[in-house]
Structure formats: C-alpha cells, structure tokens
Amino acid sequence: MIQEAIEAPAGTAERKAEVRRAAKKWREPERTIYNWIKRLEDAGGDMNALARKLPSDAGQRRAWVSRQFDAAWVECGFDPAELPAIGSEVDHLLCRAWASPAQRAGWEQVRRVALTLFRRDLGERGIQLPDAAIRISQRRVMQFQADRRLDVRENDRKRWDDTKPRIRRDATGLSPMEIVVMDVKPLDCIVRRADGTTSWPKLIAFMDWGTHRVFRHYALLAQGEGVRQEHVIDAFKAMVSHRDWGFPRQLYRDNGTEFAVFDKIRSALELINTPGARTIVNAKPYSGASKPIESKFATLDRFVFSQMRGWAGGDRMNKKTQTVGKPPAPYPGSFSDFVAEAEARIVQFESYPIKTGFFAGRSPADWYSAKLANGWRPVRVDTFALEAAFAKRTDRRVVKGAISLNGAAWRHPELARFNGQSVEIAMPYQRDAAPLINLPDLGWAALLEDMPFLPGQILGAIGSSREQRDVERAAGRRRRELRPIAPTETLSPNVVPLPGRASAAPLIDLGMSIEAKQFAGARLESIDRASNEMDEAARRRARRDQITRNLLREQANG
Template identity: 35%
Template sequence: MTIKEFVPPTLIAELAGISRQAVWKACQRGNWRGHSLDVRVVRDKGGNAGKQYLVNSTSLPLELQLRLKPIEMPVQNRPKPIARRGRRDRADKGKKRVVISRQWDALVPFDPITKARIAEDLKQEIQGLLAAGAAWGHVKILARNFLIETTRSWGFRPSDPASFEKACSIPWTLVSEELQYRKVHQFRTNRKAYEDSRPRGRRSTDGMRPMELVVGDVYPIDIHLTRADGSTCTAKLIGFLDWATGRVWCDLIAFDTRGGVNNRDVIEVFAAMVEHPAFGLPEALYIDNGKEYGFATYLDDAMTLAVPGFHGPGRSMRVIKALPYNAPAKPIERWFGDFESRYLSTLPGWIAGNRMNKRQEAIGRTVAPYGTFEDFVPAFFGLLKAYHSVPTGKQSGLKGLSPNTTFQQHVAAGWSAITMNRDEVRAAVARRVERTVIQGAFQIRGRRWSCEELWQYTHDKVLVCEPVYHAPAELLVLDMKGNRLGIATPDVALHPLDHRGAQSTAARAKAHRDAIAEMVSSIPQIDVAARLIALGQAQSDVIPYEPAGKVSFDPSQRPARIVMPKKPLISEERRREQDARIAAQMDLVKKIVG
C-alpha cells in the first residue's frame, strides 16, 4: 500500500491505539490532533445509514504515516467497501432450525425424518382445528394433547412426564402460521361474511345508458312510526336503482299488523316506474332471490313485447337473479346504507340499523316515533328529492355529479324512455295454462270465459295467459301455437226471458256456422265411399297356384258319418210346423181340462 491511499477509520484506530468512535468523531470534525484530515464519504453496508468514512493517509500525523509504510495492501482505483461490524451471516440463514420447539427437539431422541413427520402431522392437526372453528386457546391445548399422543405412539417413553408435557407446549408461531385456515370455518358457517370479504372485480358506469341496468330490492326503514292503535312499526321501502344515473324509483309500504312485502306490492311499484316517462322499461333487471320477486320469472318473455296483445318498440329485457349472499354486488345495498346514514338519520324517530340495539333517548327509553305513516311519506320523498339534486363525491361512479345532472346529460344526448301501461305490466305477469274449449268458452278459476274469437274457434284446446298475482278482469287467449286469438271476458249467465240471451245465442251460432262455412268453401267435396270402392276395384286379384294335393277318407275305414247341419226351412214349412205344435198343445190342454 502507498501512503497516498485512503484508509478506513478502523485501521487508524488500530494504529493509534484509540477507539473507532474517536476516529469517527475526528472524521466528522475534519481535524485530529491539529492536523486537517482529508475525508471522503462512501456508501456501503453498515455504518450510519450506510455511510462510511475514508481518510487520506497523507493528511494523517507523520508518526501514523510511518506506521502505515510496513503494511502492504492491494492498490485500488476506488475505495473498497469496509466489512461491517458484528457477526457474519449464518450459513443456514433462512432455513428452519427448530422442528416444533427447542424443548421438544432436545427431549425426543428421534431422527430428523421422524421429527419431520410428527411436525407435519401436528401442522395438519392445527389446520383442521382452525378450519373447525376452534379458538386460539383451544387450539394450543388440543394440539398439545395431539403432540403428546403422537410422540408416545412413535415409542417415546419419558422418564419425567411433567417435563415431557411441558416440552410439548405449542409455540404461538406454529398456530399463527396457519391462521388462514379460519377462512374455511367462515366459509362453512358464515357465508355472508365470507362473501363480503372475498376478492371482487370492479365495475364502472362509463358508457352506460339510463335504464340499461336497474337493480331492485326491499329495505326496512329504521324510523319508528305510530299505528292507529298506538303501537309502533317501521315502513318497508321497495326500490329500483338506475345504475347508470344513480336515480331511485321507490315507494313505501306499512302494515297495520305483522306482514311482509309480497309480489303484488313489488309489481305495483315496478309498473308505476315502467309507466313514468323519466324511467320507463329497463333493458335488464337485477333482483334478489327473495320470494317477493317471483313475478320476475314471468317477465323474461313478456317484457320482450313479443307476446301477442302487446305492441310497441322492440326493446327486450333480461331478468338477472343475484347470487346468494352477494349483497356487495348490488349497488342499491350501498345506496340504502348511504341514504339512511346521510338523510334518514336527520329525521326524528331514527333507531339506527341494529334492531337488537336501538338508539335510546335516555337509558331504557327508545326514541319517540316520528309520527304516523302518512306524516312520514312526504318527509321521505322530500329527502329523496334532495338526494337526487346533491352532487356525489369525486371518487363515486357519477364523478362528482348529482343523479339529476347525470340524467340531464343523457337526455341532452338524445335518450328517451320506452314506457308501458301499468295494466299491461300486470297482465304480462301471467302464466300460460291449457284449457278445453266447450261451446265457445272455457273454465278458469271457477268462472266461464268467452270472446267472439272463440265462437269461431274450431279447435278443442287454447292457451290462456292467467295473471299470477292479480284477479283478472280480462284474459289474453292464444292458440296452441302461441298466436293471439282475443281477449276473453267473463261469460255472464242471463235470465231466460232476457232478450239479450237470445241475441247472444244467435250471434254465437251464426259465428260458428260462418266458420264452418268458410272451412267448407276452402276444401274440395270428396265422396269417401266412392274413393274406397275405386281403391278396392283398382286392386288386382291374387291368383293362387294349383293345389298340391287333395285329402280324402276311405269310406270303409272312417269312424262315423258326418252329419251336416239341417238347412233352414222355407217360410211355408216353418208355418206348418208351427201350426202342428200349436195343435198338439191344444190337444194336451183339452185332455187336462177334460
């Protein structure tokens, strides 16, 4: 090494017989024992945040320079990183050095392979306990017992059972490494929590049209209301959220007694939305699997507007059923929570979302009711109107715009709704049933139904679109191919002296005769008997071969004569025989009478 090279502080400390910290302080000051030091700072492992000092040997005192001359070090173009203080890295760094615990590893005399097998069995036992829902403390106790039994099953007999059981204590690290198996227990027993925590993809409303996807649901309103009898209740909200604009169409319902929302209630709210020009018919309806949405199974075909009897622009609608326990996938669930916390919570009577732990005005006294249901309805829709006009957050799907502003932009771009009369919506929620036509009418729900088209109908069967949840005033009638026949109304029985009965009977008879006459005029006249005779005469006779032989009996060897049946008598012979029998009977009577 030459004197002009840079040396580390550790070497200077060794030559000067002082501590390394003293040399570092001198390097920081830049002078030592009256000599100005030429110090350079390099980056390397260790030191002060990776900072190392190197000192030019020519700036050191002369006595230290003389001590450096006998030391030979390789010349370097740049300073070599200085090894950091402390222990060197272990050769087995990153490898597991403890099988189960230090005490157990030292106590049992098994070979490494046997210990590894026991450790693997213990690991699976811990995983199974966590997957079965065992608590942390129970896992450690049950796993310790398992380790004791397993170790003994491999032939180990401890001299001190107490020390052995203590050595089998389960380290907390073994349990913590397998905590992910709690997800198995959550999946089995708490599916709702699992579905809420599972990975999900993100959805965006960019490019969506109004009413392209509408989400429906039913939600309880957490505000106490007063019934007429003085008892308290809460209302139910039936809502439909337009995903693209954030607008909500909803209605409220309250029950005088215990009850729940049924299909008829949901149909009425849905039909009112479809009839409104700002909403109209959705392109897709995303709903829950609850029984109150059973009506939607009949909308798949009816809402295509291809069902005979409904006419209008061709917009189809798909009904999408949500997966079970999949509330996070429905934005209306988030809307319910946001609307309740930001708007409904400002009203008196709000009891918060936990029905088992309602808000209390004082200890032991719940909040006072808001009022009657009729009082609450205007306040609710006033808050809903405020929601539609308040801008959302910058990170929301509407990007800081209010639902009304977003909808206005779509209207300005040319969007318009396709509406449908609510009576037609009610009629669309119907199932097709087969009925037999008897004398121009059919029976359904204990009533007789008929229409003019059925008077002319010559087939025996029809398909009737029977409303599922409403009492019908009219019924759509289709033929067996699904083609529209007409609208049937109840066939009312009239008084025998009512002239309308005779007129109706005559009209029905005439319509049926006209249908038959039309059928006659459209078909050729055919003589079936003549056709069959001609068919028979056109067939050629079958000519047999000559008989192969003739069978006869020898009269001398036959067992008996064959007596042929007596031929029928002619009429005169029959009359003479009858007269003879009568005369014989009269003679017998005379003899008896005497």
C-alpha cells in the first residue's frame, strides 16, 4: 500500500500524489498512510515497525469464570482476589461433568450439570448473585472435553480399547505361512440353498501375514446353524492340502469357541518351529485393531462382494438397499456359482498392487512369487495324520499414543498420558529435522519416528503393554481427582416447584337465596335451626374455656 509512496522523496509532490492514489485505491485515510510511512522511516526501514502493537495484558487471562460473573462479583462487593480460586473450582466442576454420563448428551448438558453444582456451592457459602451472571461460555466448556474418555472407559470398553495407543508391525520380512491369521466373516450376500430357501454364506478365511494372501473356504449352513468346529477343520485341511499354502508355523486365532480345536495340533506345530516358540496366539478379545485380517475383510467387501449380485449392504435390517420395503433380491445362481464368481474376483483382486502400509507397491501375488523365488517352499503334511490330530481322544481314568505427520507416525515417551487431547506441534524449517511437541507441564520436546516391530518381536508387545498401562494409570489418577457425580445429584436443584395446593372454594350459602328456600321447602328451615343451635353451643364452650384459662392464670400468679 505504501510501496509507491516511499519510493518518492519526502516532501515532494510525487509522494503526495502517490499517497493520494494509494488512499483512493485501498480506501485508507491519507493521514494513516503518512503515519505508516513515518513509522517505517523512523525505524530505518524495519518492517516490524508496521506491526500491530500488542496490548499490555497480552497472554494474560481476562476472565476467570466469565465476563458476566466477574463483573457481577465485583459489583456485589466481593473481593476480586478470590476470582482465580473460583475459576479453578469451575474448571474442576467442568472436568467432573465431562467425566460423568452427562457427556453423552453433549456440551450443553455438561454445562448444565456444572452450573447446577456451581450454584449449589455458592449457596452453601452464602453467596447470592443474579442468575444472569452465572454463565459459562461454550468455548470454556469445550476446553475440558478430553475428560469424557473417563466415562467411555467405564461404560464402553470396546470404544476405549479402540483409542488405546498401538504399535505398528512390519510383516514384509516374514516367510509365507510363518504366521497365519484366521477368522470367520458372515458375508452380506443373499444366496439360495438347494431347497430354494435363502441364507447368508459364511467365509472361513486364513490370511498369510507374510504375503497378504487370503485362503477362502465358504460354508452355506442350514437354517439356525452356526459355524462349528468341523467347518473350521474342513477349511484348515483344505488350506494345508493346497499346493500354494501348506502347513503354517504359527496360528493367530480369534477367541471363538470354534477355534479352540486347534489346541489339538500344538505338538504338530512345534515340530516345525524352534524349541519354545509360541505356535498358537489368541487375539485380544473385542479388539479388531489387533487382528490384521479385519482390515482385509473390509477391503474384500468393497472390491469383491459389494460388486456381486445379491449384495444387501452392511446393514441387513435396512430393506431399502435395492427396493423400498422389500427384501433384496438373492444371487441369481446356485451356491457353487456364487463361490466360483467370488473366487475369480478375489484372484483378480490379489493381482492389484497394495496401496498403503509396508506392503504397498506390490500385489499379494507378487509378494508370494518373490518369496517363492528366494527359496521358500510350503510344508506338506500327511492328510490322515492331520485328520487324527483333530480327532477326539479320551482316557478312562487350554490404537493410540502416536502422532501422524506427512504419512509417518511419531512418538514420545510421555505422549501416551495425553491420549485424546490436542497438543501443539512445531515443524522445524530444517530438512530431516524431527517435529517438536509442546507437552503440557513438560514444555517443548522432540518427537521420535515410530519404528515398526517384527510380528514375532517381543519388544513390540512389551512397549505396547507399557504404553497401555501408562494410559490406564493416568486415567485412574484422573478419576480419583474427579469425584463421580451421583445420578440424582443434579436432578432436585433443577426441578421447578409447583404452586401450593389451592384452598377449597366456599360452599354456596343456599340459605341466602329466597328462591332456594322456596325450592327446598321445610328441609332448609330444619338445616338453619340445626346450624343456629350448633353455633350457640360452640359459643358456650368457648366461654367456659376462657373462664378456665383465667382461673389457671390467677392461680399461677399466687
């Protein structure tokens, strides 16, 4: 705005003309432009002189509770020096409210609960302020929403587990069949049985972690039937007998009862492993992130099964996928036709390069071919011996603590304590320099790039357990600091009192009505006489009571 003007000499008509032109172009007063030029020239050309001046209280807290509350506190004659302590109390109440079930209803309910407790505390201290003054802004409430994780931890363990810090494992160095992950997936496709009824097929899958291949075994069960151990055994036998798969060295299984049968082949797995190696690993219950096959299932849904006819979508109760109010149309062919099409699509899919992760750039088929060229060969097993191993026998007498930047994960030993909170990050201008993080109560620190562990490396599990233990301890300490709010603690102060019971309306005095006397006849006259007699008797009793009280008073006075 002032570039053209400062190039003209000071006090000349050229500068005056440039200032006038700049004022018209940028719609700024000429006096303002002259002031900018003077400030720049007095500073010797330092453009920092044109910056806005910071207020004297920059970086200082201006409101302790809220502007309305602080102003009302001073107007009512209370000591302003007490406001910082009251502000800390409000912060603590907000944290307690976020850690309560109120967080499920959103920030407004959290504020409502915190203000209710705040009014109660003020009343116990004898402090009376206008209701309009007891206000907390939404921004103030949202500052403490990270404590909602405490209520999630106590009431939604699955959601809490998904937010825990996780390590990454690089499985590209594994040999084929070194670790095989198995699970059962209900397919969201409708297929007809031989008798014409419809069913949802089940996919018993084995994922080779070293190549990302998936061995598939389909089962179309009878009505009301679930996947049993014999179905899993048939799938495992089919995989072992396949020329490109063979016998695995380690099984990573789900916790379903149908997979408990693999305990019977521990001795067979130990024959092809080093002494003391773990041959069967149980996945963590209710933790999809700990099973790499779960993400493979989601990929197959998108690229394979959703492309086939009979697909009903992920929500089976939603009948609007294909038609409104009617069930989706089943697969037009037989179950064998469905399996043949699914297999053809999966074979084609496994020839596509993997897009993300450590396996990115090559397809599962390419990874398998490369490791086959390096000398790997599948382990064969006698089918009858495997059959005997699964047979029954008896005798007559077993997420996330990291920061993602530019496609890389970064960690810090103290970062797990702040899981779910926002932290400040600084990106240095030097190349290959580690990002910086501003940790609360610790200050700035350098982040370390997350290095993946091998699937069998025990140090990875130790580090993951340590980080998860730190998160649990931090959450426990925070829960001890934030006393739980009783379910009914905030209900009674919010109940609007109803008006008192109204007194009964007076009876109509029919005796005052001449028309009523004529209508009722002698009955009203008898009622009037009885009323008068009762009144006279009551007057006599009152006189006797008064005489008795006077006598007692004189006797008491001596």
